[in-house]
Amino acid sequence: MNERSFIFGAMSQPQLEPTLDRRAQILDAALVCFAHRGFHQTSMHDISAEAGISVGLIYRYFANKEAVISAMADRHKNEIQEVLERARQAPTLLESLEILFTAHCCENSPKVLSAFVVDLYAEASRNPQVANLVRDVLQTSMDGVTDLIARSPEGKNAAGGLAPNELSELIFAVARGMLMRDVLQPQEMTEAERRARQLEVTRRLWRLLFKTETEPAYA
Amino acid sequence: MNERSFIFGAMSQPQLEPTLDRRAQILDAALVCFAHRGFHQTSMHDISAEAGISVGLIYRYFANKEAVISAMADRHKNEIQEVLERARQAPTLLESLEILFTAHCCENSPKVLSAFVVDLYAEASRNPQVANLVRDVLQTSMDGVTDLIARSPEGKNAAGGLAPNELSELIFAVARGMLMRDVLQPQEMTEAERRARQLEVTRRLWRLLFKTETEPAYA
Amino acid sequence: MNERSFIFGAMSQPQLEPTLDRRAQILDAALVCFAHRGFHQTSMHDISAEAGISVGLIYRYFANKEAVISAMADRHKNEIQEVLERARQAPTLLESLEILFTAHCCENSPKVLSAFVVDLYAEASRNPQVANLVRDVLQTSMDGVTDLIARSPEGKNAAGGLAPNELSELIFAVARGMLMRDVLQPQEMTEAERRARQLEVTRRLWRLLFKTETEPAYA
Amino acid sequence: MNERSFIFGAMSQPQLEPTLDRRAQILDAALVCFAHRGFHQTSMHDISAEAGISVGLIYRYFANKEAVISAMADRHKNEIQEVLERARQAPTLLESLEILFTAHCCENSPKVLSAFVVDLYAEASRNPQVANLVRDVLQTSMDGVTDLIARSPEGKNAAGGLAPNELSELIFAVARGMLMRDVLQPQEMTEAERRARQLEVTRRLWRLLFKTETEPAYA
DNA sequence: AATGAATGAGGCTTCATTCAT
DNA sequence: CATGAATGAAGCCTCATTCAT
Numbered sequence: 001m002n003e004r005s006f007i008f009g010a011m012s013q014p015q016l017e018p019t020l021d022r023r024a025q026i027l028d029a030a031l032v033c034f035a036h037r038g039f040h041q042t043s044m045h046d047i048s049a050e051a052g053i054s055v056g057l058i059y060r061y062f063a064n065k066e067a068v069i070s071a072m073a074d075r076h077k078n079e080i081q082e083v084l085e086r087a088r089q090a091p092t093l094l095e096s097l098e099i100l101f102t103a104h105c106c107e108n109s110p111k112v113l114s115a116f117v118v119d120l121y122a123e124a125s126r127n128p129q130v131a132n133l134v135r136d137v138l139q140t141s142m143d144g145v146t147d148l149i150a151r152s153p154e155g156k157n158a159a160g161g162l163a164p165n166e167l168s169e170l171i172f173a174v175a176r177g178m179l180m181r182d183v184l185q186p187q188e189m190t191e192a193e194r195r196a197r198q199l200e201v202t203r204r205l206w207r208l209l210f211k212t213e214t215e216p217a218y219a
Numbered sequence: 220m221n222e223r224s225f226i227f228g229a230m231s232q233p234q235l236e237p238t239l240d241r242r243a244q245i246l247d248a249a250l251v252c253f254a255h256r257g258f259h260q261t262s263m264h265d266i267s268a269e270a271g272i273s274v275g276l277i278y279r280y281f282a283n284k285e286a287v288i289s290a291m292a293d294r295h296k297n298e299i300q301e302v303l304e305r306a307r308q309a310p311t312l313l314e315s316l317e318i319l320f321t322a323h324c325c326e327n328s329p330k331v332l333s334a335f336v337v338d339l340y341a342e343a344s345r346n347p348q349v350a351n352l353v354r355d356v357l358q359t360s361m362d363g364v365t366d367l368i369a370r371s372p373e374g375k376n377a378a379g380g381l382a383p384n385e386l387s388e389l390i391f392a393v394a395r396g397m398l399m400r401d402v403l404q405p406q407e408m409t410e411a412e413r414r415a416r417q418l419e420v421t422r423r424l425w426r427l428l429f430k431t432e433t434e435p436a437y438a
Numbered sequence: 439m440n441e442r443s444f445i446f447g448a449m450s451q452p453q454l455e456p457t458l459d460r461r462a463q464i465l466d467a468a469l470v471c472f473a474h475r476g477f478h479q480t481s482m483h484d485i486s487a488e489a490g491i492s493v494g495l496i497y498r499y500f501a502n503k504e505a506v507i508s509a510m511a512d513r514h515k516n517e518i519q520e521v522l523e524r525a526r527q528a529p530t531l532l533e534s535l536e537i538l539f540t541a542h543c544c545e546n547s548p549k550v551l552s553a554f555v556v557d558l559y560a561e562a563s564r565n566p567q568v569a570n571l572v573r574d575v576l577q578t579s580m581d582g583v584t585d586l587i588a589r590s591p592e593g594k595n596a597a598g599g600l601a602p603n604e605l606s607e608l609i610f611a612v613a614r615g616m617l618m619r620d621v622l623q624p625q626e627m628t629e630a631e632r633r634a635r636q637l638e639v640t641r642r643l644w645r646l647l648f649k650t651e652t653e654p655a656y657a
Numbered sequence: 658m659n660e661r662s663f664i665f666g667a668m669s670q671p672q673l674e675p676t677l678d679r680r681a682q683i684l685d686a687a688l689v690c691f692a693h694r695g696f697h698q699t700s701m702h703d704i705s706a707e708a709g710i711s712v713g714l715i716y717r718y719f720a721n722k723e724a725v726i727s728a729m730a731d732r733h734k735n736e737i738q739e740v741l742e743r744a745r746q747a748p749t750l751l752e753s754l755e756i757l758f759t760a761h762c763c764e765n766s767p768k769v770l771s772a773f774v775v776d777l778y779a780e781a782s783r784n785p786q787v788a789n790l791v792r793d794v795l796q797t798s799m800d801g802v803t804d805l806i807a808r809s810p811e812g813k814n815a816a817g818g819l820a821p822n823e824l825s826e827l828i829f830a831v832a833r834g835m836l837m838r839d840v841l842q843p844q845e846m847t848e849a850e851r852r853a854r855q856l857e858v859t860r861r862l863w864r865l866l867f868k869t870e871t872e873p874a875y876a
Numbered sequence: 877a878a879t880g881a882a883t884g885a886g887g888c889t890t891c892a893t894t895c896a897t
Numbered sequence: 898c899a900t901g902a903a904t905g906a907a908g909c910c911t912c913a914t915t916c917a918t
Contacts, residue, residue: 022898036345037345038259038341038342038344038345040257040259040260041259041345043890043891043892044891044892044893045890045891045892053899053900054899054900054901055892055893055900055901056893056894056895056899056900056901057898057899057900059892059893059894060898060899064892064893065891065892065893114344115341115344115345118337118340118341118344118399119341119344121337121399121402121403122257122334122337122338122341122402123257124402124403125257125333125334125337125338125402125403126255126256126257126260126334131402131403134403135403138400138403159378159379159427160378160423160426160427160430162423162427166423169420170393170420170423170424170427172396172400173392173393173396173397173400173420174389174392174393174396175396176395176396176399176400177391177392177393177394177395177396177397177399178392178396180337180340180395180396180399181357181392181395183340183341183343183344183350184340184343184344184350184353184354184357201388201389201392204379204381204385204389205389207379208378208379208381208389208427208428209427211379241881262907262908262909263908263909263910264907264908264909272882272883273882273883273884274883274884274909274910275882275883275884275885275910275911275912276881276882276883278909278910278911279880279881279882283909283910284908284909284910460877474783475783476697476779476780476783478695478697478698479697479783481911481912481913482912482913482914483911483912483913491878491879492878492879492880493879493880493913493914494878494879494880494914494915494916495877495878495879497913497914497915498877498878502913502914503912503913503914552782553779553782553783556775556778556779556782556837557779557782559775559837559840559841560695560772560775560776560779560840561695562840562841563692563695563771563772563775563840563841564693564694564695564698564772569840569841572841573841576838576841597816597817597865598816598861598864598865598868600861600865604861607858608831608858608861608862608865610834610838611830611831611834611835611838611858612827612830612831612834613834614833614834614837614838615829615830615831615832615833615834615835615837616830616834618775618778618833618834618837619795619829619830619833621778621779621781621782621788622778622781622782622788622791622792622795639826639827639830642817642819642823642827643827645817646816646817646819646827646865646866647865649817679902700886700887700888701887701888701889702886702887702888710903710904711903711904711905712888712889712904712905713889713890713891713903713904713905713906714902714903714904716888716889716890717901717902717903721888721889722887722888722889
């Protein structure tokens with residue numbers, strides 16, 4: 001009921017865009033809170049304070065707290081798919097893997113935070129809706145990587161005679177396992193250090209899986 | 220140490236045990252609740268109801284809810300160490316790994332449940348006390364496995380030229396990653412099915428890490 | 439179940455005395471707790487711990503917590519009457535007043551503690567039974583002092599032409615007022631300092647009330 | 658300071674006041690409850706019911722129950738200072754004392770209730786923060802009365818050769834003592850009766866302290 | 877006589893959600 | 898669109914009291 005809504009009241013586009021912005025703003029704030037405190041210890045007030053808006057406003061964009069969590073899971077899905085897309089466009093398989101393994105610690109705006117992801121899995125274990133979402137992300141990603149492997153030259157002749165989908169499964173298990181370990185790291189660790197460690201493991205894994213003994217290992 | 224305990228000396232053990240039993244009973248109930256609902260959505264009433272006792276009684280054995288969580292983490296630590304001990308006594312490295320990878324889904328009394336462990340890591344990301352405990356468990360376990368590998372014949376000549384501690388790190392990453400995936404599985408999956416899948420991954424990993432190309436792979 | 443009750447178990451007098459001892463023991467403990475924490479912030483457990491007995495045992499001697507408070511009030515009444523008796527036997531009026539004004543801070547075993555008395559009045563304002571008791575103590579005491587004044591030489595010719603009962607009323611008002619102030623004193627103040635201050639006020643009051651201007655003031 | 662407050666500038670006061678009103682409303686309700694039941698037997702529900710609001714709302718204005726008690730003590734301080742101010746403006750010393758001695762029983766809106774004040778002292782004996790507040794009120798008030806006495810004609814030549822601060826100390830002791838006695842009075846006593854009794858004691862005290870023998874006592 | 881484990885009602889506090897403005 | 902005051906259910910925890918031993 002302020003002048004803004006009076007002036008632009010009839011126009012459709014400004015109504016849509018701010019809505020998306022607001023949702024994003026709220027989700028950004030929620031992510032920070034969720035990563036710091038976990039889903040169920042984060043209050044709606046925490047989120048509103050972090051977003052710099054009022055509590056009531058959140059309810060204009062989300063039906064309830066549950067919906068915020070679901071939306072977060074959904075957005076996480078999209079972000080994982082963006083990472084996958086970038087991985088897909090990398091020139092070599094190793095570089096693809098590097099992108100996948102460092103996605104959660106090296107983004108400019110870190111929208112994939114390990115503590116959040118671990119919480120997401122914990123939530124998935126009781127919330128079937130979240131479970132479906134996470135399972136879906138995982139399956140899509142694994143299929144994508146399976147495909148990457150199948151297309152890459154190294155993938156044809158992998159160690160242990162493993163098929164691309166088996167390799168993909170292993171790679172994702174390691175990625176999840178590293179992420180899980182990440183939450184144990186002291187906060188003092190810098191982004192650069194986290195990234196370095198992730199890269200090291202990635203290369204070690206790559207060497208293991210795709211550098212057959214007959215070829216000399218340069219890396 | 221008064222005459223009563225002298226006279227009823229033989230009954231003194233039941234005097235001591237009930238306290239330990241109660242704690243165990245409460246922790247058993249808490250584990251069920253925590254695995255189903257997560258730490259922070261489990262109410263003290265939930266635990267007391269699951270244990271079949273009153274709420275107040277929990278507070279005779281634990282200072283507060285936080286203390287129940289810590290005690291759970293502590294008990295988890297001991298149970299992991301028992302698993303590690305069993306793994307250490309297995310005749311071959313492969314069997315050791317099988318024990319490690321199936322500990323959480325195949326126990327007679329399932330005290331290590333994947334949902335609980337994921338929640339434990341989530342909690343560790345915000346509760347330094349829990350983080351220390353979990354880190355400690357992890358380090359001890361990894362050191363144990365590093366040792367196992369170093370002693371085993373396969374360990375000397377592992378794939379990728381990886382050192383025992385690097386192999387151990389990879390193995391535990393995969394184990395954590397599989398556990399994390401486990402929470403996404405539908406509840407309908409039987410213990411046997413979970414176990415089968417874990418064993419399959421274990422063998423695949425073992426083959427990959429320890430079956431060098433020069434030897435023919437039978438498994 | 440100790441040897442004493444075993445040996446004297448059948449004898450009637452030891453059965454009675456321990457009961458009185460127990461009650462006294464419990465009330466002693468209760469006083470300490472009440473003075474430190476107040477009636478309603480003191481738990482039965484606090485009392486039992488201070489008395490070095492079990493919680494259940496208190497209920498063998500007192501119907502409930504309320505009964506402990508009432509018994510405390512009742513014992514307070516008796517102790518005040520003992521103080522009054524001692525005051526009555528003092529050689530001079532001044533010494534009588536000194537006994538009255540220092541009763542709460544100078545006992546060997548301090549059974550009349552200012553914080554407890556203030557709490558007792560607070561309780562009296564809502565518990566009619568306690569109010570009756572306290573009123574009764576007060577009336578008896580004031581009557582006693584009125585009598586003391588009437589008998590003493592100074593009392594005949596008091597300042598302001600006040601009657602003995604009016605003087606007594608004033609004296610008790612001052613005594614209560616000083617006691618009330620006492621609870622504000624820092625804990626660091628020693629018994630000796632408290633006593634000294636009380637004596638100073640007592641003498642000042644005595645001089646005021648009973649030293650008429652025509653006589654020279656020696657004290 | 659946003660445009661809204663610019664546009665509705667005239668309505669900004671009602672925005673501020675409600676908060677103050679709420680606090681006052683809650684404190685008013687708390688006073689009634691505290692006077693009836695004491696601090697620690699008054700539940701937050703009692704206060705909310707007395708105030709006609711929900712329990713949760715209290716927590717928007719006070720951090721916790723302790724904060725309500727502290728705020729009550731603080732408001733008491735201010736009210737005592739207002740009483741002192743009125744006493745200071747009275748034409749004679751006797752009238753000043755009458756105001757001081759009847760403040761707690763004769764107000765139109767009785768915000769200084771004897772039971773509450775006794776509870777406040779009881780609380781002060783254990784809560785250092787409250788103790789400081791009460792001590793502060795007392796000291797300020799006593800200093801004010803010392804000053805009043807020093808300025809008044811009667812004060813120069815008081816009975817017993819007492820200095821103004823000694824007289825003030827005595828006066829406040831009596832006032833506290835009378836207040837303490839007040840809680841013993843049956844509820845049936847009317848305000849007028851309480852007032853009459855307080856006035857009688859005040860005059861008696863005044864006559865005693867300030868009517869020297871040489872002058873004829875008219876009052 | 878004595879213990880202390882056990883109960884469960886009740887108190888304090890938080891927080892998701894609503895709604896008047 | 899936006900605020901934040903208001904609600905009340907629910908969670909954590911304490912404690913008076915009971916009772917089997």
